[in-house]
Amino acid sequence: DQQVKQNSPSLxxxxxxxxxxxxxxxxxxxxxxxxYKKYPAEGPTFLISISSIKDKNEDGRFTVFLNxxxxxxxxxxxxxxxxxxxxxxxxxxxxxxxxxxxxTFGKGTKLSVIP
Amino acid sequence: xxxxxxxxxxxxxxxxxxxxLECTVEGTSNPNLYWYRQAAGRGLQLLFYSVGIGQISSEVxxxxxxxxxxxxxFILSSKKLLLSDSGFYLCAWTDQVVAFxxxxxxxxxx
Numbered sequence: 001d002q003q004v005k006q007n008s009p010s011l012x013x014x015x016x017x018x019x020x021x022x023x024x025x026x027x028x029x030x031x032x033x034x035x036y037k038k039y040p041a042e043g044p045t046f047l048i049s050i051s052s053i054k055d056k057n058e059d060g061r062f063t064v065f066l067n068x069x070x071x072x073x074x075x076x077x078x079x080x081x082x083x084x085x086x087x088x089x090x091x092x093x094x095x096x097x098x099x100x101x102x103x104t105f106g107k108g109t110k111l112s113v114i115p
Numbered sequence: 116x117x118x119x120x121x122x123x124x125x126x127x128x129x130x131x132x133x134x135x136l137e138c139t140v141e142g143t144s145n146p147n148l149y150w151y152r153q154a155a156g157r158g159l160q161l162l163f164y165s166v167g168i169g170q171i172s173s174e175v176x177x178x179x180x181x182x183x184x185x186x187x188x189f190i191l192s193s194k195k196l197l198l199s200d201s202g203f204y205l206c207a208w209t210d211q212v213v214a215f216x217x218x219x220x221x222x223x224x225x
Contacts, residue, residue, distance in 0.1 A: 006158075034213065043121075043205050043216030044159070089159060091214075103214050105151075107158035 003027045004092050006106035015115050019077040023090030023106055026071065030092040034103070035064060035075045038087045047088075048075070080113045087111070117142035121206045121217030128224055134179075134193040136220050138206030141187065146208040148189040150181055151216075153203040165189060196224045 005024045013019045023033075031052045036044035050057040050064045050073065057064050063076045077084055090106040121138045128134060140146050150162040161174045163181035171181050178197050182190045189206055201224045206217040 032212070036216075041124075041203075041219065041221065043207075043219045046213050046215065049213065091159075102149075102161060102164065103209075104161075105159040 002107075003030075004090055004104050004106040006088075006090055006109050008109050009107070010110040010112070012112045012114060013080045015082055015113055016079045019075075019080045019084065019111055019113070021075040021077075021088050021090075021109050021111065023073045023075075024071060025073075025092050027092070027094070027104075028071075029094040030104075031095040032093045033064070033066060033073050034091045034093075035062075036089040036091060036105075037084075038089060038108070044089055077111075080111075082113050082115050085111055085113045117146075117208070117210075117215065119206060119208055119215055119217045121220060123220060124218060125221045126223070128196050128222065130198055130224055131195050134191070134196050134200070134222070136191040136204055136206075136222075138189045138191075138217055139187055140189075140208045143187070143208065143210075145186060147211070148183065149207040149209070149214065150189065150191050151205040151207060153205065153219075155202070159205065163191070198224050200224050 003026050034049040035047040037047045038044040048059050048062045048064050050066050055066050066073045087108040087110045089108045091103040093103050118141045147166050149164045151159045153159050165171050165183045179193050204220045207214045
C-alpha cells in the first residue's frame with residue numbers, strides 16, 4: 001500500500017518554462033511534507049517543505065502547494081533550468097514526538113530540463 | 116554545522132559474503148538515525164531507524180541488521196548477502212523536521 005504516490009515517473013520541460021511535479025498521499029495523519037532533489041549516485045538533498053497548516057510555501061524559484069482536502073501537493077519550479085534535471089522525491093511525515101518521526105517517500109519523478 | 120559521513124561509496128560483493136556499511140554524524144547529539152535503500156527503479160525504502168544507542172527498529176524483515184554502538188554511529192550489516200540486497204543504501208539523520216542524507220553506498224552483489 002503506497003501512502004505517498006508520484007504518478008509521473010518522468011517529466012520533460014523546456015528551459016525557462018514552469019515545471020510542475022505532483023504528489024498524492026492517502027494517510028490523513030501526515031502533517032508535514034517535503035521535497036527532495038536527487039542526482040545520480042548522490043544522496044537526496046532537502047529542497048523545500050510545507051506544514052499542513054499552510055497551503056503554500058515559496059523559496060526562490062521553488063513553490064510547494066498543498067491541497068489537504070484533495071490530499072495533493074505539487075512543486076512548481078519557475079523558471080526551470082538545466083541544473084534542475086534530477087529525480088524529485090515527495091515525502092511525508094506524521095505528527096508525533098521523538099522517536100516517531102519517519103518519512104514516507106514517493107517513488108520519485110525524473111525531471112529533464114531541455115536547453 | 117552538522118555533517119553526515121557514509122562509506123564506502125561503492126561496493127561489489129559476492130553472494131554469501133558479509134556486509135558492513137558505516138555512517139557517522141558530526142555536529143549534533145543524540146540524533147535519530149536511519150538506513151534507507153533505493154532499489155533500481157524504486158523509491159526510498161526505510162530499513163531501520165534508531166532513536167538512541169542500542170535502540171534499533173526494523174521496518175522491513177530481511178537479510179540485514181543494524182546496530183548503533185555509539186551516539187553518532189550507525190552500522191548496517193549482513194552475515195550473508197543475497198543478490199536481492201543490491202541497491203543504493205542511504206544513511207540519514209533528522210532534526211525532527213528534515214532528514215539529511217549521506218552520499219550513499221552503491222552495493223552490487225554478484
